[in-house]
Amino acid sequence: MNKVVITGMGMVSPLGLDTETSWESLKAGVGVRQPIDLFETEGCRCREGAQVDLPQADRSERRLSRASRLAIMAAKEAMRQACLNDRPFPQNFPLCVSTTGGAMEWGETFLRGALAVKPDCKLAHVARYHPQQQVIDLQHALGVEGPVTMIGNACASGANAIGHGFDLIRSELADCVMVGGYEAMTELIFMGFDCLQALSVDCCRPFDLYRNGLMLGEGAAFLVLESEKHAQTRSANILGRILGYGHAMDLHHLTQPSPHGQALITAMQNALAGAEVEPHQITYINAHGTGTPANDQAEALSYIGVFGESLPEIAVSSTKAAIGHTLGAAGGLETVFTLCAARECMAPPQLHNQSPLPEVAKSLAGINRTLKKGQPVMSVNLGFGGSNAALVLSL
Amino acid sequence: MNAAPHLLEVVGCGSVSPVGCTIDALWETEPPHPVHEPLLSNPAQFVGVRRVNLRQEALVGWEKEARLRRASPLAYFMTEAANQAMKYVPEILPGRLALVCALGTGSVIYSRRFYSDALKKGRHFASPLLFPETVYNSPVSHVASTLNISGPCYTLMGDETAWTDALRVAMVWFARDVADAVLVVGGEELDTIALEAYKGSGWIRRGLIATEGAGAIVVRKPVGRSPCVIKVDAPPVFFRSRQDQRNAWKKIFTKYGIQENLLLPSNITPPDLLKNIPGASDVARLKNDLGFAFTASSAWAFIQAVEYRKQHPPFNLVVAGANTALSVISFV
Numbered sequence: 001m002n003k004v005v006i007t008g009m010g011m012v013s014p015l016g017l018d019t020e021t022s023w024e025s026l027k028a029g030v031g032v033r034q035p036i037d038l039f040e041t042e043g044c045r046c047r048e049g050a051q052v053d054l055p056q057a058d059r060s061e062r063r064l065s066r067a068s069r070l071a072i073m074a075a076k077e078a079m080r081q082a083c084l085n086d087r088p089f090p091q092n093f094p095l096c097v098s099t100t101g102g103a104m105e106w107g108e109t110f111l112r113g114a115l116a117v118k119p120d121c122k123l124a125h126v127a128r129y130h131p132q133q134q135v136i137d138l139q140h141a142l143g144v145e146g147p148v149t150m151i152g153n154a155c156a157s158g159a160n161a162i163g164h165g166f167d168l169i170r171s172e173l174a175d176c177v178m179v180g181g182y183e184a185m186t187e188l189i190f191m192g193f194d195c196l197q198a199l200s201v202d203c204c205r206p207f208d209l210y211r212n213g214l215m216l217g218e219g220a221a222f223l224v225l226e227s228e229k230h231a232q233t234r235s236a237n238i239l240g241r242i243l244g245y246g247h248a249m250d251l252h253h254l255t256q257p258s259p260h261g262q263a264l265i266t267a268m269q270n271a272l273a274g275a276e277v278e279p280h281q282i283t284y285i286n287a288h289g290t291g292t293p294a295n296d297q298a299e300a301l302s303y304i305g306v307f308g309e310s311l312p313e314i315a316v317s318s319t320k321a322a323i324g325h326t327l328g329a330a331g332g333l334e335t336v337f338t339l340c341a342a343r344e345c346m347a348p349p350q351l352h353n354q355s356p357l358p359e360v361a362k363s364l365a366g367i368n369r370t371l372k373k374g375q376p377v378m379s380v381n382l383g384f385g386g387s388n389a390a391l392v393l394s395l
Numbered sequence: 396m397n398a399a400p401h402l403l404e405v406v407g408c409g410s411v412s413p414v415g416c417t418i419d420a421l422w423e424t425e426p427p428h429p430v431h432e433p434l435l436s437n438p439a440q441f442v443g444v445r446r447v448n449l450r451q452e453a454l455v456g457w458e459k460e461a462r463l464r465r466a467s468p469l470a471y472f473m474t475e476a477a478n479q480a481m482k483y484v485p486e487i488l489p490g491r492l493a494l495v496c497a498l499g500t501g502s503v504i505y506s507r508r509f510y511s512d513a514l515k516k517g518r519h520f521a522s523p524l525l526f527p528e529t530v531y532n533s534p535v536s537h538v539a540s541t542l543n544i545s546g547p548c549y550t551l552m553g554d555e556t557a558w559t560d561a562l563r564v565a566m567v568w569f570a571r572d573v574a575d576a577v578l579v580v581g582g583e584e585l586d587t588i589a590l591e592a593y594k595g596s597g598w599i600r601r602g603l604i605a606t607e608g609a610g611a612i613v614v615r616k617p618v619g620r621s622p623c624v625i626k627v628d629a630p631p632v633f634f635r636s637r638q639d640q641r642n643a644w645k646k647i648f649t650k651y652g653i654q655e656n657l658l659l660p661s662n663i664t665p666p667d668l669l670k671n672i673p674g675a676s677d678v679a680r681l682k683n684d685l686g687f688a689f690t691a692s693s694a695w696a697f698i699q700a701v702e703y704r705k706q707h708p709p710f711n712l713v714v715a716g717a718n719t720a721l722s723v724i725s726f727v
Contacts, residue, residue, distance in 0.1 A: 043518030
């Protein structure tokens, strides 16, 4: 079986338009919460979130959706870092990509037009609203071709996309794969979470006793994965490794995890077993930690179920308190942050937590919480519909 | 890269379509005449569609399932098709049956209703009951829960070629030994907003009839001499413009040859696409054109090809995406 290495990472987040800017702000404990101005929010309980401050679109980008622009920026950074952008590409360069909304804003525009009896004016938009169209935008921008796997497993999609790329290389079906996800904030999705009363009206407090909801965010993150042999052959700089991937289905409820997080336990155990890593060896977990009552309680219990007495020694934080819940992009963004944490032996701090859940109270990372050098780290995600995924990574 | 072929054996099939809730109907029953439905933007203008009869017994029977009570028709189509396919599956250990579903527009009925209701009534009246059902993987979650499938589960998005992507996912899962069998489902439900888009694309003017339903198969690693084995190792050919699309077809015809070993689905979008491509009319085509339904169409074509293989030598089935790519599945 091939060993899987990471040779490129790129991200666009509400904290910055590249990985290092975003990471430095995250480490410093910067949070981004602002009034939404991408669309009208009048009538919603919550009117704030974490938007990306995208620069004005240049001429070549004017026909692109916001989702495509986010994805292309992040993917290009990953390609540059992997030193793949100035090389002839293999004709068969697989992409594993995640999103939940695609270019939903264009679907919304089309529907508004249809209801107003003038649909034809936005036809070009609806034709490119489907998620597969952003992938074609991405392929054009990067100049690549190959099989595409577009995963829509709700909020676990990003981890699934990375895991699927890992599986492709591990099983020797590919040598080099681009993986990641993107999400642009849109009115339909914002209204949806708002009407579920899942959005916090004041502050997202993951793993806090008084947590009252999530903050919606947007962004994109991509990674270049290669077999170790492929990376060594072209003398690529190895940034990290994926050691294991686990995923499991929770059949409990459409929108709520089973109270004890059994599927997440299975996903984490499978990832650890595949990585041949013992639970106590993990030094940091980038938690899903949405800040909703049901998610965080189940997630905390699942950590006890997997890590037991070693949990207090493991640093845990949810970066959603800083950048918001980026849905289809979450797995990608959080995996990149997890690798940055391993690189600097420094956990991103858990923001907005005054009264921690007892199960994870000793684990939640404060400012400057150091990690054990050279030890593996983990990133986990859960999603609507019961998707659960975990990745074990190392330098 | 490992060049060894990763073969899949097809062990079960299921279908829900306008011709009924059996796979035999796909080749035994003539498609019904289209019914005419009004456009959202112009209720005085009608377009022909083929609907699945939601009141037939096979679908109504699922109404008693708690998870399906509020679900959209798509979840019913997929659950019924999946259930049919699973009847052929030998006993599998819990957690070793995986599920991968390929969707085009997903739960488009509820997405349209959720958003248009909020636009009409105001954002504070947005429905918390509808929103969870709009998420892409909701119908897939309902299938898994109703049929108690606890193994790996992915929802894939795309045009017709997402069906091929789903088969490729199954191949990867077998290579990683995370499942003993994989249920692959394609499904589509028809909504007025989708009709609006098809009309705007010019597809309806060019002969497209929109339809809905689902198809499902169960695959596993081949065991002994298998009657139906496939492989999906050829990379897809992508296109964006209409000209690219025609060139993609020409590439496929050049690569695979137009005679004997190539099989086309019964419906290609837009329907007149191949009219002026040299040699296209000589290629064998599946019969019984039910209409356009993204991955459901792919599933029906695939199931018809499984039957076709019983009387024909090995061939390559083209999966013709409407707006991104062409892919090929080899029946070996």
